[in-house]
Amino acid sequence: MTSDWGIALTPRLAHFVAVARHEHVTRAAHELGVPQSTLSRAVTRLEDDLGVALFARHGRTVSLTPAGRTFLASAERALAAVEQAAESVRSDADPATGKVAFGFLHTLGWETVPGLIRAFRAEHPRVRFALVQTYGEAMLERLRAGELDLCLTSPMPDAPDLVARRLDEQRLRLVVPEDHPLAARRRIRLAEAAEEPFVTLEPGYGMRRILEAMCAEAGFRPRIAFEGEEAETIRGLVAAGLGVALLPPPAFARPGVHELTVTAPRAVREIGLAWAEGRPDTPPVAAFKRFLLSRRGHLLDQQVGAA
Structure with missing residues (x-):
């Protein structure tokens, strides 16, 4: 037929x-x-x-x-x-028991997202969540395909079929092995690491684009030694002495590495909320969207080392 x-x-x-x-x-x-x-x-x-x-x-x-x-x-x-x-x-x-399909970056999964959902469910205890933890480009494609209602992503998408609102920013740090000569310092200009091998996330990840943009601003192109898919794996590679990395704060203290504050250029990444342009929200999605937008500037308060 x-x-x-x-x-x-x-x-x-x-x-x-x-x-x-x-x-x-x-x-x-x-x-x-x-x-x-x-x-x-x-x-x-x-x-x-x-x-x-x-x-x-x-x-x-x-x-x-x-x-x-x-x-x-x-x-x-x-x-x-x-x-x-x-x-x-x-x-x-259903406003009381409906479902929200919510995507977010791996680096927000340890404490930030669980804390947000816990706070939201204090007022909406029966709303259900379908959670998708992935990298930025894949998440935005799932958003476009209708598989996700909302997502937390970085950097902020700039596309006519998506709406994005800045919620917060997160400091980035240069992570070096604990026995590295730079480990004796607390602060660094990124240009000082121009000759170092970098360990970073694969192309398509938001942090990879941010690293390349910041290094370009600092006047050099990073020499990539190793690529990975998850921030804590990158920290493990740094701890093994395989390079340095630019990363957001860890969910917990990681042995074997030292993290330096980057003083120049300004080392932050914006965390934004994104959704598909023109797609109507169900009541539970609309409620969660309002909740997240109400936390502008405070999204990462519960994350270790976010300040």
Whole structure:
């Protein structure tokens, strides 16, 4: 069956199933709240489209033909699937118990996001969350595809199909091995690390773009020694003496490394909330969006070392 057949047949499935259950057109029409003549025409047209007789007529009553019994089983499954899908979307949109599909960066997953959800659920205890933890470009593609309602990302996206609002900023630090000559210092200009091998996240990650932009501002292009997919793995590579890294604060103290404040250029990354332009929010999504926007400037308060 082609998609055109599906479009043609779907509106008449409920009519067919009602007549089949009652074996009487008048009673089925009463149940559906439609004129008997309308229901009779719908069933006849369905038979004409299929090219088979679904009912045998016996005066005012009808009975299913063998073809009708076969078609009824599939029609009932199709209607049940539609009803289940409708119930699912109604449940997800329920203001009290609905669902929010929420994406965020790996580096916000230890404390920031759990703390935000805990604070939000103090007022909305039954709202459900589908959480997606990934890197920036992949998250924005899932946002565009409708798989996510909202996401926390960095750097801020600049695209006509997305809306982004700045929520906070996070200081970045130069991470060096604890036995590195720079480990004796507390502050550094990024240009002083121009000859160091860098360990960083792979292309497509927001921190990779930020590193390259900051190094360009400092007057050099970073020499990449190793690439990874997760910030704490990058710290582990630094601890092993494989290079230095520019990273946000850790969720917990990591042995084997020393972290320096970068004095120039200004070493911060903006954390923003993004959503798809023009897509209507369900009540739970709208409530969570308002909650996050209300925390502008305080999003990272609960994160270790965020100040």
